[in-house]
Amino acid sequence: MTRTLAEWLAYQERTHPRDIALGLERVRAVWEAMGAPRPAPIVITVGGTNGKGSTVALLEGMLRAAGYRTGCYTSPHLLRYNERIRIDGEDAGDDALVASFERIEAARGDIPQTYFEFGTLAAIDLMARASLDVAILEVGLGGRLDAVNIVDPDVAVITTVDLDHQDWLGGDRDSIGREKAGIARAGRAAIVGEPAPPASLLQVLRDIGAHIVRAGEAFTVTTTPAEAAPTRAAPTGWRWTHRDGTVLDLPRPALDAPVQMANAATAIAAIHALGPRVDVSPQAIRRALEQVHVAGRLQRIAERPRTLVDVGHNPQAARALAAWLDAEPAAGRVFAVYGALADKDVAGVVAALGRRIDGWFLAGLERDTPRGLPADAIAATLAAVLPGAAAQAFPDVALAWAAARDAAGDEDTVLLFGSFFVAGAALSTVT
Incomplete structure (x- = not known):
C-alpha cells in the first residue's frame, strides 16, 4: 500500500538510529544507485552559519527574474515539509514527494538513510526530472560531510562562519570554517560572504584549488551614510562593485535587517562568478531585491x-x-x-x-x-x-x-x- 507523505516522513525518522549522521558514503551509494542524477546543468551550493536561507531566496529571485527555471532545496521547514523543495518557485507537491521517496526506497536496499538524506535525495531527484536551468542547494549542517555535498557545485557560497552546532563541527571558528570550506571545488568559484572569515576557511579553499571571491576584497558594498537615511522611511540605496570594474547601483532589499545587504551582495557575487553561463541583467537583480521576502526572517x-x-x-x-x-x-x-x-x-x-x-x-x-x-x-x-x-x-x-x-x-x-x-x-x- 502506498504511504502518504506524513507516513513516509514518520517512516524516515525510524530508518536510521540517529537524527544526524554526517558522512557521504551512504547517501552517495543510494544516489549512484539512482543513476547519480545532476539536479540541473548549473548548481550553486550555499553554506554558512547564518544567511543561507535568505541568500538562496535572493539567488532564486534574481535568476527567475531573468527568466531561468530554478530549483531550491532548503531546511528546515516552518509549516510544511513541502517548503524544503521548490521547483520553479512552487513548493513540491505531496504526490511528487511520495513518488520520489518510493524511488529512493527502491534504490537504497538495506543502506540506512537519515531523514535529511532522504530529503536531499528527493530534492536532487525531483529537480533532475524538472528540466531546470539552475539548482540552488542549501547545506543543512557544516558542509564537507553534509549530504548536499555529493553534488559538485559550479559555485560554492559560504555566507558567514560563526559558532553553532559545535558538537558536530568543532568548538571554534577555525574548526567550523574548515568544515564549511569543504563544499568548494577545484577550479571553481568559492564566494566568501564576510570580509573577515577565519584563516582556516581561506586556507582550505586554497588547498582545494578554488577561486576565492571574498567580500571586501573581490566585491564591495557602499551605502548611503546611516546619518543621511537612518530608517526605512528614507531607504538607502547601495552600490555593488567588483574588482573587474562591474558596478551596480541598487535599491535596498525588501528583506529587512542590515545584514540582508550583505546576503544580497553575496548572491550577486555568485551570479557574477558564473560569467556568460547566465545572463542576469541589473534590472532583474533590482526587481528581485524589491520583491523577495523569506518567511521567518524579520x-x-x-x-x-x-x-x-x-x-x-x-x-x-x-x-x-x-x-x-x-x-x-x-x-x-x-x-x-x-x-x-x-x-x-x-x-x-x-x-x-x-x-x-x-x-x-x-x-x-x-x-x-x-x-x-x-x-x-x-x-x-x-x-x-x-x-x-x-x-x-x-x-x-x-x-x-x-x-x-x-x-x-x-x-x-x-x-x-x-x-x-x-x-x-x-x-x-x-x-
Whole structure:
C-alpha cells in the first residue's frame, strides 16, 4: 500500500538510529544507485552559519527574474515539509514527494538513510526530472560531510562562519570554517560572504584549488551614510562593485535587517562568478531585491504592537537582530518571546541582545522536540547573564506570546525568535 507523505516522513525518522549522521558514503551509494542524477546543468551550493536561507531566496529571485527555471532545496521547514523543495518557485507537491521517496526506497536496499538524506535525495531527484536551468542547494549542517555535498557545485557560497552546532563541527571558528570550506571545488568559484572569515576557511579553499571571491576584497558594498537615511522611511540605496570594474547601483532589499545587504551582495557575487553561463541583467537583480521576502526572517505579522518573527537562534543571528533594533528603534518597549534548543548558546544570544529587551517571555520547547529547552532552564541562564532582567516563563510559545500581547501597548514591539519551532508556532496562527 502506498504511504502518504506524513507516513513516509514518520517512516524516515525510524530508518536510521540517529537524527544526524554526517558522512557521504551512504547517501552517495543510494544516489549512484539512482543513476547519480545532476539536479540541473548549473548548481550553486550555499553554506554558512547564518544567511543561507535568505541568500538562496535572493539567488532564486534574481535568476527567475531573468527568466531561468530554478530549483531550491532548503531546511528546515516552518509549516510544511513541502517548503524544503521548490521547483520553479512552487513548493513540491505531496504526490511528487511520495513518488520520489518510493524511488529512493527502491534504490537504497538495506543502506540506512537519515531523514535529511532522504530529503536531499528527493530534492536532487525531483529537480533532475524538472528540466531546470539552475539548482540552488542549501547545506543543512557544516558542509564537507553534509549530504548536499555529493553534488559538485559550479559555485560554492559560504555566507558567514560563526559558532553553532559545535558538537558536530568543532568548538571554534577555525574548526567550523574548515568544515564549511569543504563544499568548494577545484577550479571553481568559492564566494566568501564576510570580509573577515577565519584563516582556516581561506586556507582550505586554497588547498582545494578554488577561486576565492571574498567580500571586501573581490566585491564591495557602499551605502548611503546611516546619518543621511537612518530608517526605512528614507531607504538607502547601495552600490555593488567588483574588482573587474562591474558596478551596480541598487535599491535596498525588501528583506529587512542590515545584514540582508550583505546576503544580497553575496548572491550577486555568485551570479557574477558564473560569467556568460547566465545572463542576469541589473534590472532583474533590482526587481528581485524589491520583491523577495523569506518567511521567518524579520517577518512582520502584525502592527500595533509591531510584531515580528525571526528564526535567528545563535549569537551571530542575535547580533543581527540587535543591529536591526538599533536601526529601527521601537517607539515604545521591546518584548521578546524566546525559546531555544538544548544545543544552542542561550547565554550568547541573551548577551548579544542585552538591555535592548524590556521584557522576556520565555517559551519551553520540550513539548515540540526532545531537543527543546524548558523555559525555566532559559530563565536561569538569562538571570546569570542579565541580572534583574524582567522575565516570565511559560510552557509553550502560544502562552508566552499571549502574555507578551497582553503586556504590550500599541507603540511597543514584540519579537518572536530563537528557533524554527518558535517561528513555526507563530506563523501557524497567521497563515
